[in-house]
Amino acid sequence: MPILGTLASQFSGKPFESFESIASTTVGSGGQSSIEFTSIPQTYTHLQVRFLARGGRSDSEQYAGGIYFQFNSNFLTSLHQVRGLKSTSLSAQGWSGGLSNGFIMLWVPASNAQANTFGVGIIDILDYANTNKNKVARILSGNDLNTNGGAAAMTTALWNSTSAITSITFGPTDGIGSISQYSQFALYGIKGS
Amino acid sequence: MPTKLVVNCETGEQTEIELTAEEIAQREADAAAYAAEVAAREEAEAARAALKASARAKLVAGTPLTEEEAAVLVL
Numbered sequence A: 001m002p003i004l005g006t007l008a009s010q011f012s013g014k015p016f017e018s019f020e021s022i023a024s025t026t027v028g029s030g031g032q033s034s035i036e037f038t039s040i041p042q043t044y045t046h047l048q049v050r051f052l053a054r055g056g057r058s059d060s061e062q063y064a065g066g067i068y069f070q071f072n073s074n075f076l077t078s079l080h081q082v083r084g085l086k087s088t089s090l091s092a093q094g095w096s097g098g099l100s101n102g103f104i105m106l107w108v109p110a111s112n113a114q115a116n117t118f119g120v121g122i123i124d125i126l127d128y129a130n131t132n133k134n135k136v137a138r139i140l141s142g143n144d145l146n147t148n149g150g151a152a153a154m155t156t157a158l159w160n161s162t163s164a165i166t167s168i169t170f171g172p173t174d175g176i177g178s179i180s181q182y183s184q185f186a187l188y189g190i191k192g193s
Numbered sequence B: 001m002p003t004k005l006v007v008n009c010e011t012g013e014q015t016e017i018e019l020t021a022e023e024i025a026q027r028e029a030d031a032a033a034y035a036a037e038v039a040a041r042e043e044a045e046a047a048r049a050a051l052k053a054s055a056r057a058k059l060v061a062g063t064p065l066t067e068e069e070a071a072v073l074v075l
Helices: B021-061 B067-073
Strands: A019-026 A034-038 A046-053 A067-071 A082-087 A119-126 A135-144 A150-159 A168-172 A184-190 B003-008 B014-018
Touching (some): A034 A184, A046 A168
Antiparallel strands (some): A067 A168, A082 A150, A119 A135
């Protein structure tokens, strides 16, 4: 059964059947400190995560209620680069380097943003099972809070390891917040080369 | 007690698990690192904004800019 919304943005040149749902989850009441996809099957060529989320920490920049992700419980710290565009009513910014504590940030609303606002994004994880390559990911994420600004970011991340990715973890960038109720994460596998 | 949601992709099972003391300690360390990161970022942004304001004022007044002020205006 085709998954709605996946056709237009799937990896180019691949038949629709090459895109399969692996697992998905919705955060329940009270939020979660983290979400972990474990025992990821090694039978696909690439992975894709689609998310709709809201952070559980407060931030003066309400569009920056960041969520990080890890591979195999490892931060993506080594040699990663980040390029982004952050827009508000005042300015747009680009930056590189990422956060020094290793959190690659997904741009979702903070807990003090308007109620019921969420950010969305897609993470492509290439050759995740290939043990001859270091692992890279490309991320599109963002949210729009109307008069309180918004953010859209294009991010690339590197995990400097040839290990196969068997788990992916999402958590709040401040370490102590949570991922809010109704946030959704869906993991897909992409077949073929 | 904070919990994490574990989704087993093999079985489809979803389990809420309470964090261990070690995981909670790691979260606290992460929080401290994050706070330091935010403070450093805000300090750098404030310094850059002050430098730009100073450079702009000097340009308008026709007075010489420092090397730092010139650098912040020229990409």
